[in-house]
Amino acid sequence: MEYRLIVTDLDGTLLDENKNIPEENMRAIEAFRKKGGLFTIATGRGERGALPYIKKLNLDIPAVLFNGGELYDPQKGRIYTVYLERKLYDIIIDHFMDNPEIGIVVHYHDKVFISEIKSAHDYYINVQKVIYDRVYNLKEIERANKILLVGDVALAKEEIKRIEQKYGININAVQSDKYYFEILPENVSKGEGLKKLCDYLKIPLGKACAVGDNFNDISLLKTAGLGVAVENAEEPLKKKARFITRRNDEGGVAFLIEKILLGKMEPFTIK
Template sequence: MKYRLVVTDLDGTLLDNEKRVSEANIEAVERLRKAGIMFTIATGRGERAAGPFIKLLGIDMPAILFNGGEIYDPLRGPVYVRYMEKDVFHLVIDHFRNSEIGIVTFRHDRIFIAGLKPTHKLYLEREKVKFERLKDPAEVDEVNKILLVGDVSLAVKMMAELEGKTGVRINYVQSDRFYLEVIPDGVSKGEGLRKLCDILGIDRQSVVAIGDNMNDLSMIAFAGLGVAVENAEEGIKRAAGLIVPANTEDGVAYLLKKIIDGDIG
């Protein structure tokens, strides 16, 4: 089968450990397009943090943002959006506001932080994004996601306590060593990829998806070919049909060359 679309995660997959895209990866994306195959990204990042990479890679088709909560067209803006349920939003905010865990909220291209904590500094040093200060993290309650920053094992434990206390199921996923993302019910990269396939009018079997972390699992399972980079979590590697070199060794470029050369598909 000839693959028609390649979708890649950013952090830990296309980006190296310094959050850069190598020249080899950029050149491979250009060659893939010239071969008539579409290319886009699927990331937990929102519009502001993903925007520079969309521009750098020359992506002119919809991208999957907020772990599937938004399909974003660089020319038209959001073409599909899911916001967090307000009752869940407030439950999470109230549960974590006095903890050591940093709370970051997102609405499209805006990033909000209230009461800077040491863990917020960890996020800001790594991501280098502009944000808006709030007096209270609940001030903006129509958001795409909540990012909990810090000790993820503690955040998961606290989330389980919240679910046990309230009986409310909360959709959350680890996207990085220090990040736990809370997203709308039913949202995932896999569902985002399903929506993108509907928009593009293509079959899932014609899609290649590549990632490294557990928030990539659903899209790797959904795609016709799921691929893991060598540095991926073991659960991702077990689910993938192919493992390529690590993010620091141009694993995406390796994959794209294989597709272009007809060694895959």
């Protein structure tokens, strides 16, 4: 096979609109593995949100979590992880704590922390269905893999620019959903996560195929030997993709795998 490794995003890509893995995707992944292929996920989710899918998929190689901030091996646990710089963490918490339009969700390995529940949190809580811990003060959290800002993303972007100007710093932030804007450690991205994964597996990047749907997948697609977008992807991501597969709720990953197994990667768009 031309591509030995397939790395796919979860939400909006491998998962359908009900956050389930379509059966056609499961069957295609199994067929790919039987041919000697390797399969894993690259997601903005942390351990708590990703582990149910890691188990469902029976992954046997590391998953890329926290948008590239962690490599998590199903057997060995964390083999690479990085945290937000403490000063930046405190600045972000202080700045958004009293903003009624933006909710704060702090992720640390398998923990998810929320302090004050705002209306902006409703979407995250209802859609992700992740169990979270309530804390009185988020600044009591010693370390964090990322801060998720939930709600008005346009406003969050404006406020991050204000913080950068005020403190003379550059903040690594990325949009991962219509309502999600993520603050990540310096130099963290799914693309960098893929590099670390391929180095760990001793597989050339050119032999990796990556699939995604949102802005945080752009670096992933640019880094892989073959970058693929699902049909429901954001337009900027589609422009970076060499191949556009079917929608997430139409078994887009399965359709792609069938193309790889059959060796029919031309043309690069659905007819």
